[in-house]
Amino acid sequence: MRGAFLRxxxxxxxxxxxxVATCFVLIRLAPGDPFYGPLDSATWSAEQAAxxxxxxxxxxxxxxxxxxxxxxxxxxxxxxxxxxxxPVAEALATALPATALLITSxxxxxxxxxxxxxxxxxxxxxxxxARLTDLASLTVLSIPEFLLALLLLIGPxxxxxxxxxxxxxxxxxxxxxxxxxxxxRHLALPTLALALPIMAVVMRLQAGATTAxxxxxxIRAARARGLPDRVVLRVHALRNSLIPALTYAGVQLSTxxxxxxxxxxxxxxxxxxxxxxEGVGRRDYPLVAGAVLIAAIxxxxxxxxxDLALLWADPRRRRPS
Amino acid sequence: MTEPTAVLDVRTLGVxxxxxxxxxxxxxxxxxxxxxxxxxxxxxxxxSTLAGxxxxxxxxxxxxxxxxxxxxGGDAMHRADARRWRAARGxxxxxxxxxxxxxxxxxxxxxxxxAEAATAHGVARDDADARAIDMLAKVxxxxxxxxxxxxxxxxxxxxxxxxxxxxxMLMRPAVLVADEPTTALDPTIQAQVLDLLDALRAESxxxxxxxxxxxxxxxxxxDRVLRLEQxxxxxxxxxxxxxxxxxxxxxxxxxxxxPRPSPEAAPPVLDxxxxxxxxxxxxxxxxxxxALRAGEALxxxxxxxxxxxxxxxxxxxLVPIAEGTLRLGxxxxxxxxxxxxxxxxxxxxxxxxRIQLIPQDAGASLTPHCTAESLVAEGLEVHxxxxxxxxxxxxxxxxxxxxxxxxxxxxxxxxxxTGERQRVAIARALAVGxxxxxxxxxxxxxxxxxxxxxIAVLETQxxxxxxxVVISHDLPAVERLAPRAMVMxxxxxxxQGASATVLRAPAxxxxxxxxxxxxxxxxxxxxxxxxxxxxxxxxxxxPPGCAFxxxxxxxxxxxxxxxxxxxLVPIPPLESEHHAACWKLxxxxxx
Numbered sequence: 001m002r003g004a005f006l007r008x009x010x011x012x013x014x015x016x017x018x019x020v021a022t023c024f025v026l027i028r029l030a031p032g033d034p035f036y037g038p039l040d041s042a043t044w045s046a047e048q049a050a051x052x053x054x055x056x057x058x059x060x061x062x063x064x065x066x067x068x069x070x071x072x073x074x075x076x077x078x079x080x081x082x083x084x085x086x087p088v089a090e091a092l093a094t095a096l097p098a099t100a101l102l103i104t105s106x107x108x109x110x111x112x113x114x115x116x117x118x119x120x121x122x123x124x125x126x127x128x129x130a131r132l133t134d135l136a137s138l139t140v141l142s143i144p145e146f147l148l149a150l151l152l153l154i155g156p157x158x159x160x161x162x163x164x165x166x167x168x169x170x171x172x173x174x175x176x177x178x179x180x181x182x183x184x185r186h187l188a189l190p191t192l193a194l195a196l197p198i199m200a201v202v203m204r205l206q207a208g209a210t211t212a213x214x215x216x217x218x219i220r221a222a223r224a225r226g227l228p229d230r231v232v233l234r235v236h237a238l239r240n241s242l243i244p245a246l247t248y249a250g251v252q253l254s255t256x257x258x259x260x261x262x263x264x265x266x267x268x269x270x271x272x273x274x275x276x277x278e279g280v281g282r283r284d285y286p287l288v289a290g291a292v293l294i295a296a297i298x299x300x301x302x303x304x305x306x307d308l309a310l311l312w313a314d315p316r317r318r319r320p321s
Numbered sequence: 322m323t324e325p326t327a328v329l330d331v332r333t334l335g336v337x338x339x340x341x342x343x344x345x346x347x348x349x350x351x352x353x354x355x356x357x358x359x360x361x362x363x364x365x366x367x368x369s370t371l372a373g374x375x376x377x378x379x380x381x382x383x384x385x386x387x388x389x390x391x392x393x394g395g396d397a398m399h400r401a402d403a404r405r406w407r408a409a410r411g412x413x414x415x416x417x418x419x420x421x422x423x424x425x426x427x428x429x430x431x432x433x434x435x436a437e438a439a440t441a442h443g444v445a446r447d448d449a450d451a452r453a454i455d456m457l458a459k460v461x462x463x464x465x466x467x468x469x470x471x472x473x474x475x476x477x478x479x480x481x482x483x484x485x486x487x488x489x490m491l492m493r494p495a496v497l498v499a500d501e502p503t504t505a506l507d508p509t510i511q512a513q514v515l516d517l518l519d520a521l522r523a524e525s526x527x528x529x530x531x532x533x534x535x536x537x538x539x540x541x542x543x544d545r546v547l548r549l550e551q552x553x554x555x556x557x558x559x560x561x562x563x564x565x566x567x568x569x570x571x572x573x574x575x576x577x578x579x580p581r582p583s584p585e586a587a588p589p590v591l592d593x594x595x596x597x598x599x600x601x602x603x604x605x606x607x608x609x610x611x612a613l614r615a616g617e618a619l620x621x622x623x624x625x626x627x628x629x630x631x632x633x634x635x636x637x638x639l640v641p642i643a644e645g646t647l648r649l650g651x652x653x654x655x656x657x658x659x660x661x662x663x664x665x666x667x668x669x670x671x672x673x674x675r676i677q678l679i680p681q682d683a684g685a686s687l688t689p690h691c692t693a694e695s696l697v698a699e700g701l702e703v704h705x706x707x708x709x710x711x712x713x714x715x716x717x718x719x720x721x722x723x724x725x726x727x728x729x730x731x732x733x734x735x736x737x738x739t740g741e742r743q744r745v746a747i748a749r750a751l752a753v754g755x756x757x758x759x760x761x762x763x764x765x766x767x768x769x770x771x772x773x774x775x776i777a778v779l780e781t782q783x784x785x786x787x788x789x790v791v792i793s794h795d796l797p798a799v800e801r802l803a804p805r806a807m808v809m810x811x812x813x814x815x816x817q818g819a820s821a822t823v824l825r826a827p828a829x830x831x832x833x834x835x836x837x838x839x840x841x842x843x844x845x846x847x848x849x850x851x852x853x854x855x856x857x858x859x860x861x862x863x864p865p866g867c868a869f870x871x872x873x874x875x876x877x878x879x880x881x882x883x884x885x886x887x888x889l890v891p892i893p894p895l896e897s898e899h900h901a902a903c904w905k906l907x908x909x910x911x912x
Binding site: 215227236315316 | 376378380381403407408409410411412415416418420423424425426427428429434437438441442472474485488489
């Protein structure tokens with residue numbers, strides 16, 4: 001058991017290393033660099049840029065740069081963000097909580113609601129309402145993510161004015177006003193935009209699995225013991241149909257990070273997504289590397305968590321002790 | 322309106338399930354307190370529909386006809402709503418189902434599932450848990466607390482069924498419906514479970530409705546037998562009367578003419594010597610030897626876990642053979658003798674045309690969305706024997722021989738009945754013209770009519786020169802199909818010889834217990850029966866000495882049985898080629 005765990009951690013570390021190395025190389029292969037200004041720029045002369053490049057070591061071979069990067073990383077130094085004019089660690093420290101909040105709330109909403117609705121829908125497959133929700137999930141799935149975010153921005157935010165159009169908080173909020181409510185109002189639309197497509201998939205997976213387990217012998221046996229229908233669904237059917245949704249959850253953290261790039265852009269959410277877009281655009285090598293490192297670690301942790309959840313859901317996967 | 326003594330009163334019960342024909346039609350009967358009633362019939366006769374109707378658990382789309390009346394202890398359940406049904410289920414009427422592996426929630430501990438039967442009827446959690454532990458002890462768990470913490474996959478089939486019985490009997494219902502409760506179990510375990518059901522019934526006064534396709538089994542265990550045919554109740558009589566009418570016992574004990582063995586001179590088509598199969602440290606098969614000539618048949622019997630299926634897989638090299646040799650003899654059409662044990666890759670694949678397997682649960686081995694004919698034709702194409710239209714034509718011809726007509730052959734596997742699927746699986750194995758056919762439980766879970774049909778098919782093939790290895794729990798069927806038989810226990814052959822001897826008058830105690838477990842229809846047989854204690858030990862750690870000694874009922878077992886392993890020794894008369902492995906055999910005249 002312990003050996004398996006250590007092997008797993010080793011694999012994860014290898015994966016993170018591979019992802020960071022790939023991005024490290026790819027962004028250096030893209031044209032330009034942090035000191036490559038527009039031709040008519042008054043800021044940098046070619047000579048000044050060359051001096052800067054040499055100062056940050058960008059004129060050396062890429063493998064050497066990578067080794068230097070890893071060496072500094074080992075000492076806890078993520079480098080200097082040229083775009084932000086501050087250490088990468090500081091830039092990430094301000095952006096990460098905003099994204100974590102957005103993704104956590106979106107994934108929680110998507111999975112809790114998706115599993116609940118999907119289980120109900122699969123259990124009552126023949127009812128009219130179930131068919132309606134099935135259609136609704138299909139509709140959401142067929143709308144591209146960015147369009148969904150834009151629709152939310154145009155409708156509830158701009159036209160009807162129920163929600164703010166962007167940002168993390170209201171800068172002009174009077175002191176002692178409802179801070180929590182203000183935060184929630186700002187969080188609502190981006191969360192929804194990120195959660196809805198994931199929720200639609202979770203719902204469909206869960207509905208399919210619930211329908212499949214609905215006619216299982218052990219469900220019939222539970223009924224024969226006199227259990228009420230809702231208990232049979234909640235206790236026996238649900239846990240035995242969670243596996244597809246949990247498996248999907250394992251890969252969702254990375255997808256959500258990708259989705260956050262779009263959603264954060266549309267709702268001016270000051271998170272990692274916007275940071276990465278800015279970093280890539282300005283060839284801010286250290287910032288991109290730092291962001292990718294964080295994303296890779298999150299993805300690996302996500303799959304690890306999902307695997308643990310699968311062990312909980314299905315005792316047959318556990319090794320005999 | 323009903324007499325107070327009837328715990329269950331069924332009047333003109335009918336079930337409509339789409340279509341025009343009723344799944345159950347005008348069934349009326351009465352069950353008194355503590356009565357033992359058997360329900361028999363072919364598959365599709367409405368037995369399981371009846372079980373569902375009695376518990377208000379009909380499949381989706383099925384409903385009671387308006388004239389149906391169903392009284393449970395005087396309550397009119399045909400007018401009951403969901404709430405009243407729920408209160409009755411588990412408390413006043415219980416259900417035990419066929420597949421213990423499927424009937425337990427794989428993700429919930431056994432104790433919780435048993436206790437549920439009490440909490441569902443308003444018993445407090447702590448009390449329910451305590452009752453569940455008591456009940457688990459009563460149904461035969463040596464350590465009920467450990468059992469309560471176990472998950473279904475950690476228990477054997479017999480123990481799972483005991484747990485389900487514990488759940489069904491926890492609230493001491495007035496009626497227990499047992500729908501084929503032992504069909505999925507070994508005969509030795511079957512006897513244990515039926516004894517348990519009967520003991521619980523006698524203790525709590527519960528009436529037992531035992532549903533089974535096996536009239537002999539039901540007659541042994543019940544006072545009265547109901548027989549269903551196409552949804553109608555066609556017989557309701559004392560068990561002995563029904564049995565006599567069907568003369569099942571007579572057919573079971575009929576001296577079937579043993580098939581003539583082929584001339585001794587012919588070399589064997591299959592020659593396996595000292596085959597050992599290992600899975601990691603577990604030895605599933607230990608030094609088994611067998612030889613078959615064309616047109617010969619060998620039966621292999623023993624409990625689950627005795628290594629029968631591993632042996633079958635080893636004969637086809639589907640699992641690696643750790644030790645021993647495996648040879649195919651010179652075949653028909655001048656095929657060369659080959660050392661199957663050493664073949665690899667393409668050569669092994671081609672050799673497999675000569676030895677085919679009908680896997681256990683063969684119906685499930687068919688891809689559900691493929692048509693029967695395409696499944697059979699696939700084998701012909703894979704081995705390059707025919708292609709396209711020609712392969713389909715030959716597939717249809719073969720299926721037709723097995724009683725699957727063109728209309729059925731064009732259906733998809735999932736649309737066929739269990740018996741039909743079984744025959745398609747046989748056709749698939751036969752299509753490539755094998756010389757040896759290994760059948761792993763070809764008759765498990767099929768009704769009497771299908772059973773006869775499959776036996777006839779295999780018998781015809783054997784007469785045509787096919788060599789058969791028949792692995793089965795069904796001892797009477799093995800005896801009819803195979804002139805020779807061997808009994809396996811924990812991976813070793815413990816007795817072998819002519820089927821008429823080994824399966825009727827075996828020499829060693831394990832084989833004796835196995836043979837005595839076969840239902841004969843005679844209630845007195847249950848008293849003569851040797852019911853083995855416990856279950857087959859895990860093959861990972863076989864007991865020292867004679868592997869059977871911990872369960873052996875022999876009165877004189879001693880030190881030697883527990884320390885030294887007996888080998889197969891001939892039993893006189895020597896020309897019978899009867900061998901058994903036991904220290905307590907009557908000594909041969911000279912050794």
